Amino acid sequence: MAGFVLLPWMLGLSLGAVILQRAQLPVLQNILGGLSAAAAGLLIGTGLRLLIPHRTHPTAILLAALAFAGMVLTRLPLPVVLVGLAPLSIAVTFLESARPR
């Protein structure tokens, strides 16, 4: 474990620190700006793709929207969002699975 995590961490940290020290250079500013914009888009896309299996399921979409709103719109801390929504989500899922189809 130590070698598996420690070595990449040390390499990544030192290399990254060198890049971040020079982040003010215009050429690096352009590269890093583009990279973070693309990486942010990939995160959003990945999240939306995770929703695809649930797309016919209105309650799942609503719960996903509530979790999103809790984090981004109301800016609540993650533990608050989870403590509020996880029991609700589990209760809804339980009731739905108990209901005869």
Add this chain to the structure above:
Amino acid sequence: MNISSPAAILAAHLLVLSAMSFGGFPSVLPNVHELAAANGWLSDREFADIFAVSQVMPGPNMILMMSFIGLKLGGITGAIASALATFGPPCAMYYLSYSLWDRFGEMPWQLIVRRALAPLTVGLVVAGGCVMAHASDVDWAGAAITAGAVALTLRTRLRPLTARHAKTDTKACR
């Protein structure tokens, strides 16, 4: 490292956040961004730069990203504290759940809990992406790149490299 130093405050927050990071990396981004912005530790630009550098580095990205913030706040001690606070709690939970899995893995409530958490994970991952987009997209070009990346991820059947971040970061412990 002083107990009330910025690096110690960051590590304390990370200890709690990492233990709850359903969906991994992205789900802690909004809170860490908020913390850094509220304390004036990092500008949006610096936060986005750190995010970009950790994304292109091979290896444990989330641990690295939090280490860069710790490094900026408290030098190498801050970096080590952030790294430990980021992967310690998920590691402990991973080992715990792994040993409990055999006993409870087949029980019906297990399936319900897993199914119930899935939509929440979606919301958290998209929220993390939106916070980073907000911090990175300072001009129309940035917004266009983000929109293009979203479209590309949704349109292609190829699994993007970053899809691994959607999994939990406990993977790093193995």
